[in-house]
Structure formats: structure tokens, C-alpha cells
Amino acid sequence: MNNKQELNTTNNFREENEQMNKLTREDYKNMEKKIRNDKIFEDKKHTNxxxxxxxxxxxxxxxxxxKQYPQLSNKEIDRILVDYREYQNLISATETLMDFPINYEDANVRQFITKDDIEDLKVAIGEMTSFIGNMEDAE
Incomplete structure (x- = not known):
């Protein structure tokens, strides 16, 4: 990409960011409501x-x-798969939190966040700290 293209791209991002900053909290709430009510799959065919x-x-x-553990029952295997999915979700959340400042520093996510959301984040951090402390104690 040459310098002129880079400059145009930078200017386009800057203009988009300025437009986003002009939106009100109410605009963002309206967007959120519309998105939440939109169904990805409206018919049973796609859902099935x-x-x-x-x-x-x-x-x-x-x-x-x-195949690896033939002695396990189907119920035990299902439980293992559920636990593994929870583990994957935890790892994903950890990666999100580790990259939090980088990912959200310039984002307009502030427009969506309410005081209740901030309180929920604080509670979640406290719960995570407690959970990690319990894991360390168990070791």
C-alpha cells in the first residue's frame, strides 16, 4: 500500500470514528434493540x-x-464434553480480558455501557478474583 492509500484509509477511519462519536446513547440503544430482535434463522429449516x-x-x-476411553459411559462422556466446553469458554474469556485494554481502548463501546454494566463488570472481576484464589488454594 503506498502512502496516499494509507493516508486515505486513515482519513476514512477518522471520519467514521467522528461520525460514530456524534451518535447519542439513545441511538446506540436503538441499534442494540434492533439487533437483539433480529433473528439469524427465521425458519425452522435453518434452525434444524x-x-x-x-x-x-x-x-x-x-x-x-x-475410542480413547472405551470404559466410559455415554453420560460420563457427555459430562466431559460439557466440562471441556466450559474450559474453552474460560480460556476465551481469559484471552479477551488479557487483551481488554488493546481491544477496547479506541472502541466506541462506551456508548453502550451503562452504570449498571460498570457495576456488573466490577462484580465479575471480584468473582473471578475469588474463583482464582480458590483454584490456587486447591493446588
Whole structure:
């Protein structure tokens, strides 16, 4: 990319950011409401297709575990898969929090955040700190 293209791209981002900053909190709330009410899959055909794909993934993962550990029951395998998904969610959340300042420093996320959201974040941080402390004590 040459200097002129880079400058145009930078100017476009700056203009978009200025436009975003002109939106009011009410504008953001209206957007949030519209997005929340929008359904990705409005018909049963697509919903069933997604359900089948998720079931296939579950069955494939269960099959892999069953091959490795044939002594486990289906119920135990299901529990392992649920625990593993929770582990994946925890790791994903950890990565999000580690990159929090970088990801949200220049974002207009402030426009959406309410005082209640800030309080919820504080409570979540406290809960996470307590959870981590309990994990360290268990070691």
C-alpha cells in the first residue's frame, strides 16, 4: 500500500470514528434493540440444519473420546464434553480480558455501557478474583 492509500484509509477511519462519536446513547440503544430482535434463522429449516450440525459435532467428539476411553459411559462422556466446553469458554474469556485494554481502548463501546454494566463488570472481576484464589488454594 503506498502512502496516499494509507493516508486515505486513515482519513476514512477518522471520519467514521467522528461520525460514530456524534451518535447519542439513545441511538446506540436503538441499534442494540434492533439487533437483539433480529433473528439469524427465521425458519425452522435453518434452525434444524444448525441443530443437526451441532449434534454431528457432539457425536464426532463423543466418538473420539469413546475410542480413547472405551470404559466410559455415554453420560460420563457427555459430562466431559460439557466440562471441556466450559474450559474453552474460560480460556476465551481469559484471552479477551488479557487483551481488554488493546481491544477496547479506541472502541466506541462506551456508548453502550451503562452504570449498571460498570457495576456488573466490577462484580465479575471480584468473582473471578475469588474463583482464582480458590483454584490456587486447591493446588
Amino acid at each position: 440444519k444448525i441443530s443437526k450440525l451441532l449434534q454431528k459435532r457432539h457425536d464426532r467428539e463423543a466418538s473420539i473420546i469413546k
